[in-house]
Amino acid sequence: MxxxxxxxxxxxxxxxxxxxxxxxxxxxxxxxxxxxxxxxxxxxxxxxxxxxxxxxxxxxxxxxxxxxxxxxxxxxxxxxxxxxxxxxxxxxxSDEIPRMALFVSKMPHCLFDILARYTAGEWDVKIPLIISNHELLKPVAERFDIDFHYFPVTKENKAEQEQKELELLKEKNIDFVVLARYMQILSSDFVKQFPNKIINIHHSFLPAFAGAKPYHAAHKRGVKIIGATSHYVTSELDGGPIIEQDVTRCSHVDTIQNLIRKGRDLEKIVLSQAVYKHLQRKILVYKNRTVVFN
Amino acid sequence: MxxxxxxxxxxxxxxxxxxxxxxxxxxxxxxxxxxxxxxxxxxxxxxxxxxxxxxxxxxxxxxxxxxxxxxxxxxxxxxxxxxxxxxxxxxxxSDEIPRMALFVSKMPHCLFDILARYTAGEWDVKIPLIISNHELLKPVAERFDIDFHYFPVTKENKAEQEQKELELLKEKNIDFVVLARYMQILSSDFVKQFPNKIINIHHSFLPAFAGAKPYHAAHKRGVKIIGATSHYVTSELDGGPIIEQDVTRCSHVDTIQNLIRKGRDLEKIVLSQAVYKHLQRKILVYKNRTVVFN
Amino acid sequence: MxxxxxxxxxxxxxxxxxxxxxxxxxxxxxxxxxxxxxxxxxxxxxxxxxxxxxxxxxxxxxxxxxxxxxxxxxxxxxxxxxxxxxxxxxxxxSDEIPRMALFVSKMPHCLFDILARYTAGEWDVKIPLIISNHELLKPVAERFDIDFHYFPVTKENKAEQEQKELELLKEKNIDFVVLARYMQILSSDFVKQFPNKIINIHHSFLPAFAGAKPYHAAHKRGVKIIGATSHYVTSELDGGPIIEQDVTRCSHVDTIQNLIRKGRDLEKIVLSQAVYKHLQRKILVYKNRTVVFN
Amino acid sequence: MxxxxxxxxxxxxxxxxxxxxxxxxxxxxxxxxxxxxxxxxxxxxxxxxxxxxxxxxxxxxxxxxxxxxxxxxxxxxxxxxxxxxxxxxxxxxSDEIPRMALFVSKMPHCLFDILARYTAGEWDVKIPLIISNHELLKPVAERFDIDFHYFPVTKENKAEQEQKELELLKEKNIDFVVLARYMQILSSDFVKQFPNKIINIHHSFLPAFAGAKPYHAAHKRGVKIIGATSHYVTSELDGGPIIEQDVTRCSHVDTIQNLIRKGRDLEKIVLSQAVYKHLQRKILVYKNRTVVFN
The missing domain is CATH 3.30.70.260 (ACT domain)
Structure with a gap:
């Protein structure tokens, strides 16, 4: 390639x-x-x-x-x-290429989008590893020749597993982390190790529908537009500084499944735009808000 | 004209x-x-x-x-x-022309937009009267030759004033009410008289930033997109069935004053689109959601 | 997978x-x-x-x-x-799964997007082969285990090569063709074999900037919005029935390279939405226009 | 007011x-x-x-x-x-308030939008006069207490009428001109008197559908998005530097009349945004392109 x-x-x-x-x-x-x-x-x-x-x-x-x-x-x-x-x-x-770790769970669309850009040379970045709490996406990692590390997380082992993950990130000199639909809430302790260096994609137009199952909530509320939001992770769930948002129209004809389908396209583009801005060093964070230069 | x-x-x-x-x-x-x-x-x-x-x-x-x-x-x-x-x-x-009452307070942009469409014959509607809790916009009503009724509202006289307003609406055979940035919360008793017949414009992308001062809240949260939402009024504040929404981009360069300015253009277009759909009888309400036919 | x-x-x-x-x-x-x-x-x-x-x-x-x-x-x-x-x-x-052929040249972004959806099971489709006039993207095809056929095209051999391609498409029972940034104009003879069955992505908001180098033309004209258009291919260059279009904002700060970068995200999403509508049998063509059902 | x-x-x-x-x-x-x-x-x-x-x-x-x-x-x-x-x-x-002349024909929506903003004090501008080639909108001008000058234009009297218009603009110390759906092409001689000082609104997403009847052309071509473009007028028809553009979705269900209706909302907002930028002195023109500062 x-x-x-x-x-x-x-x-x-x-x-x-x-x-x-x-x-x-x-x-x-x-x-x-x-x-x-x-x-x-x-x-x-x-x-x-x-x-x-x-x-x-x-x-x-x-x-x-x-x-x-x-x-x-x-x-x-x-x-x-x-x-x-x-x-x-x-x-x-500009000659220091940042090193990025990807965290994923079961949904592959953001992962594929990032790896496609990576493989095509669209971004100046290195991706030494992928971390996941499920084994499902291991074949994707293999297909793109990237190390895949499986850390199943339970209530009991969460602190311990996060510790191992942090050690791995340190060992691999990781500069920042991208949560590409990683469906686990990182602990405050973990987040503190990477201040304004963990980028998440939330599948709603924040602050609307923070937390779990935003498409279900959007459907129930009968909104006419759905969105996706990429933000830095802080200890407040879905409350960190917003980097990028985008929206698309929906209507009464859209089932929840259809909102999920439409939303996937938003999520992957919004996340990738946020990562790109971060890679270009165009983001300043101040008092839980971002300045994103052009 | x-x-x-x-x-x-x-x-x-x-x-x-x-x-x-x-x-x-x-x-x-x-x-x-x-x-x-x-x-x-x-x-x-x-x-x-x-x-x-x-x-x-x-x-x-x-x-x-x-x-x-x-x-x-x-x-x-x-x-x-x-x-x-x-x-x-x-x-x-189609030959029954609906009769609409406008409620306004101090901001003229939605009022002007509706009266301009009305005057230009864009809509099949009659506007027999404008009701306001302030006298400020009386000159606009006069300019367009529409009766202006001033009902100042205080905590003490609210029930009484709403009663008078309802009598006036009845007397004038009003079919539905449009709140064109009317900055008073209507009582449940009032709302019950016009079920799914009071159209409001809220200056945020609901359900984000319901309630007062949404542009201030949006600025504080650092969102990258602001919106406006038109909905039918129910007894739950900003919780009624959504008819139409639209959004526009903003960034760190936008002050609160600038969000307010950008938002005005959204508000007037979204409200007018909702009124137009209502006039065309294209909206069905079911379980707090709308079906808005094309 | x-x-x-x-x-x-x-x-x-x-x-x-x-x-x-x-x-x-x-x-x-x-x-x-x-x-x-x-x-x-x-x-x-x-x-x-x-x-x-x-x-x-x-x-x-x-x-x-x-x-x-x-x-x-x-x-x-x-x-x-x-x-x-x-x-x-x-x-x-619905139990007849359509068979799709991909035509590509050098740019991988649309190809990656389609193969990612294919691999993730997002679409009900089979992709028996990829055809290209360059060898550059062969590694991508291999990575996704799809047959890659290289047909270099010159002025002299074009008719002959197209003939071979048609035979291959016939042999593989291909139902429709997707041009995923295929930078060769197909002959009328080829197009006639697949009426309203060849989907192209053009990197402009058609009918503006038809033909070659649309981003350069858009930059020169100083537009404030760029777009992408997916359409069925007819014998008229970039003149076939439009299936889907989308746009994104740009400004004086965007260089041509930046328009190209922004445009790639539009192209892949617009093309994939058009293919999805086609797969769902939601498109009717009549008099060079489409009816695209919801 | x-x-x-x-x-x-x-x-x-x-x-x-x-x-x-x-x-x-x-x-x-x-x-x-x-x-x-x-x-x-x-x-x-x-x-x-x-x-x-x-x-x-x-x-x-x-x-x-x-x-x-x-x-x-x-x-x-x-x-x-x-x-x-x-x-x-x-x-x-900033204490020099620019003086603007409005040119209109028969369609009132842009005129109403500008006069509403003017009356509400949204803009720092003076509007000493409205010029029209039809008498239809005189009542609107009167309603807003602005002088209305009627200059009917024929092939024969065009040069003469433009001369009178120019004298009037000079007499009233007009700084710049806004064509609010003025359906007459100004001569090169006229345009030269106001270089980059005549703002037009064209009812298409330029450069698509330049010239007359763009909504009919858009309908015929079957586009999925329509637009409006505000630009400075040069001697080349619809070819001057673009200031602002916006778009809205349409589909096969939209008749030409419906495109016209949807387009009106675009036209008035896009024109007003361009005028606002001009009033703020945020536009630089260079080689037929604009730099529009934030």
Missing amino acids: KTIKPLRERKNTAILLIHCPDRQGILATVTEFLNKNKGNIIYLDQHVDRQEKTFYMRVEWELENFAIPPGKIGEYFDTLIASPLKMTWKLYF | KTIKPLRERKNTAILLIHCPDRQGILATVTEFLNKNKGNIIYLDQHVDRQEKTFYMRVEWELENFAIPPGKIGEYFDTLIASPLKMTWKLYF | KTIKPLRERKNTAILLIHCPDRQGILATVTEFLNKNKGNIIYLDQHVDRQEKTFYMRVEWELENFAIPPGKIGEYFDTLIASPLKMTWKLYF | KTIKPLRERKNTAILLIHCPDRQGILATVTEFLNKNKGNIIYLDQHVDRQEKTFYMRVEWELENFAIPPGKIGEYFDTLIASPLKMTWKLYF
Whole structure:
């Protein structure tokens, strides 16, 4: 499958995600810093939340010709810019390919969609492993040559199994986790290990129909539109920061089975769009909301 | 303004809305009845809810050449078809123009949208009066030559004022009520007088953000899509059968004020679409859900 | 992969697709015929095009208890109903699983989406083979255990290669063909062998941007929405009857590469929805337009 | 009607719209300039088209405390920043309320929608006059107390009538023109007087169905989605830079009359959104495409 060429062209860039209390001149200060050091900005987006008086920014620049060596950028930026302006910031490099773990249960549609993109080279990501609480989707993992780890979960063994999963994730240097219709609630302890680094897909237009069986609830309520929501997982069930949502029309002719069928197409697209944004380092989380840059 | 011609062409038709326990042959029985009596069917739509085992149908036929005189159709249909099949049914005639009352408070956008359609002859409806708990929109009513009745409502006088409103509606032979952003909760007693005949617009994608200040709640939750919902009013707040919903995208750049602005366009279009469906007799209500025929 | 259960429940049904000149009583005649012979109707939808004076209908009924044996239904229906009413009709049985051939070139996203649904048991279909004018996607076919046939096409050998393809399709009893981003124009001769049985996905909102490089054209024109269109192939390029369309927003920030990326998600969903409707026998074609029942 | 309060809060700001050849440091240069002179930036958005190597920017800052007096900003900016960087730029002040002329023919829906927003104080705009080639909508203008000018147009008198219209627009100091379903093609001479200052609404999803009777064409082609497009008028019919588009679903059940009815709701919302963006000075035109800032 290596014959399928990715669409992207590779550039060596650095990406800064910043938020801080708003005040005059932040933007000028940051762009001047990059400019003076010969960093060619290829993307800049910023947002000011006037209610919260908070400044958000994403800037990406080419490393070629940049005066500060990559290994020193963080230190210089922190000393010269971030500390004085009380910034919270993260620095990424485009040549560091993130490592993602997939959690699945029985439904294959999101898994297939992600593996298809992965195989086709659509995303810059590595998927070293798939974890599941069922064995059903093992053949899919095999078909795409990805390690499949089976961790059956019961009330009794949940803490223990999660511990093993965490060890495995650590061993494999996993950066973030995608729950591709994983039908187990992760414990607070697990979630705390990956803050804003676990992406879930919920099969409703949150906050409507949080929790179990949202299509049944939607059918009962007689809604005319159903949706899907991708969000970061927090300790509050289906309450984490929303990354992406989409909807589709339905009507009285749709049975619950038909809502489930229509919903699958929403779920896989919405989840993949959220993962893509995460991979591009375009998401900032602040006070349980996301800033998703364009 | 009479110079603005309506788009519709007038035909004299009868419309039957039916629901009943499902069993074989209902459709054949009804169409045969119309057929034998020379009723040219110009529209037929039916739906079977297999879970509820219920049959729904809307059929419209031309009165010209129909063997049964209009004043007798109800009786004949009930005796020959509806009673044996345990049908719940309603009969309408296209030449009976429904009479609608508008309830408003301070926001004019839905009111303007409805009055513009009314004035342009887009709908077959009469609007004998507007009722409001504020005087602010009186000039709009005057501009469109419609009687404006001011009923200020307090905790103390609410029951009394609603009584006066009901008398006025009765006096003016009002068939149904449209709450065009009326910011008062109608009492159960009021609602009971107009079962499935009060149409409300709620400024959220119900059941998300029911109750007050939905745009504030949506902003706080950080949703990526906002919506509006038109529904029949029942005694449960924002819990009645949903007629129509629509949504629009938003993002972190949208302030609450901007969500309100975007939402207004949704609200007026969704409310008007619901009213239009109601006027066309295309809505059946059953167990707090609607069947909205095409 | 057989462990992944399909969602559908199997019923043995017959499906009739009918169109004919409109006149009074057609619906009653058909439903009576089924009714008298103890055919329990589980789905009925009909449409009258008043401009064209044409009646369209899809009816599906359970074969259990039906008085006429399956092998005789066509004959009886033709003699008793269709001939007198000058109907054009097709009869299908739900236990006949259609056989579909996939044509692909270099882009894998539609292929992956279809094979994922196929593998997961989402559709009642058989896919005996994939045909391609490139070898690039052979590994995908192998991964899903489907025969892959490579037919390189040049100006000179096109007629000859198409002939071989047709023979192969005949040999494998293929019912219909899906062009999953097949980047070769099929000849009129080929198309005639599969009238309204070749489904294509075009990567624009037809009729805008027909022909080659639609995303480049859309970018140049500065549209704010892009789309994808699935249609039956006729001898007119991108001019056949439209089955399904969908759109997504874009803006000045989207490069051509980004339009291509966004468009892929549209293409695969729109194509799969069209194939699903086709598999359900829900599409009637008349005068280069489709009636797509719900 | 003055009792209806606008939603906006008034701030005295200046707005710069800029485009120029892209090179390093433009953003830093502009923000530094504003920063040094104590201009508090309340909005900044920029876009780089890498293919065209062009930089686009919109920046808005508070005039309070700004060191350069409003009347001198243009001169200073041009000398210090724009000339050296070869910028094309426009400067606006939020306290200059634009003056808009409406052109209409027979259809009132867009006119009503705009006048409703105007009356409700939704927009910061003045509408000194309405021009029409028919007398039909005069009563609407009167109802909203706006001058109505009737200019019947024939092949013979077109040039002469347009000349009178232009004189009237000049006399009334009109800044820009909105064609609210004006069914006359303006001459190139007329259009040249208002470059990128005439906003039209076309009742199709351009470039599909340009020209006359788009709903008839859409019906004939059997599309599953219809649209509306607002664009600046150029000498090429329906070929000018697109500002905003939106779509809605349709199907085989929709007659041409029904497409027209559905389309009206699209047209009025799309046109009003385009006018709103124009009023906010959020649109830049470059090479027949628009940059529409958020």
